[in-house]
Structures are given as structure tokens and as C-alpha cells.
Amino acid sequence: MITIAAVAELSRNNCLTICAILVPMNLLLTIVLWVMVIIPRRKMEVLLLAVIANICSLALISHVASWWIVGIFLPASLVLLILAAICLGLNFTSLWFGRQIRYLELIRP
Numbered sequence: 001m002i003t004i005a006a007v008a009e010l011s012r013n014n015c016l017t018i019c020a021i022l023v024p025m026n027l028l029l030t031i032v033l034w035v036m037v038i039i040p041r042r043k044m045e046v047l048l049l050a051v052i053a054n055i056c057s058l059a060l061i062s063h064v065a066s067w068w069i070v071g072i073f074l075p076a077s078l079v080l081l082i083l084a085a086i087c088l089g090l091n092f093t094s095l096w097f098g099r100q101i102r103y104l105e106l107i108r109p
Contacts, residue, residue: 029053
């Protein structure tokens with residue numbers, strides 16, 4: 001049976017691999033999401049990418065939290081948390097910003 005403790009232990013045991021995957025994925029997905037917002041794309045494509053990017057950001061936050069729960073506070077974990085929080089904020093902002101751009105395109109003469 002999978003428990004939260006087992007998942008947290010797996011996260012801590014495979015820290016290098018998880019960070020090597022999630023950090024570039026977070027950055028890449030956030031950049032691609034903003035490009036898709038600026039270059040008008042279908043709303044469903046943007047929403048799907050935003051959901052995937054938010055899941056990656058939340059996974060990175062969960063990974064950092066698994067270290068903090070056991071009492072290990074490193075500067076690297078703080079940097080990862082800040083990176084994930086910025087990406088999460090940008091991802092949510094892109095959804096709002098995309099709506100505003102579409103609204104402005106509708107009222108443009």
C-alpha cells in the first residue's frame with residue numbers, strides 16, 4: 001500500500017533525479033505557456049498546458065516540503081521553493097492574462 005511516508009521517502013532518496021527533471025520542466029512549461037498566451041492559441045490548449053505546468057510546480061513544492069518535514073532546511077531547497085512558487089504564480093497569471101487579451105481582441109474595432 002502506498003502511503004505518504006513512502007512517497008516522501010522515495011522523494012528524498014531520488015532527490016537529484018527529481019530535481020534534474022522538475023526544474024527544467026517547470027521553466028520550459030512556464031515559458032511555453034506564456035508564448036502560447038502571447039501568440040494567440042486556442043483556449044483549450046492554453047488551459048491544458050497550464051494544468052500540466054501547475055502540476056509540475058506543485059510536485060516540486062511537494063518535493064521541497066518532504067525535505068522540510070524531516071527538518072532539513074538547505075539554501076537549495078529554498079531556491080527550489082521560490083522557483084516553483086514563481087512558476088506557479090506565472091502559470092495562474094497567464095490564465096488571467098490570456099482572458100484579458102482575448103477580451104481586448106473582441107472589443108477591438
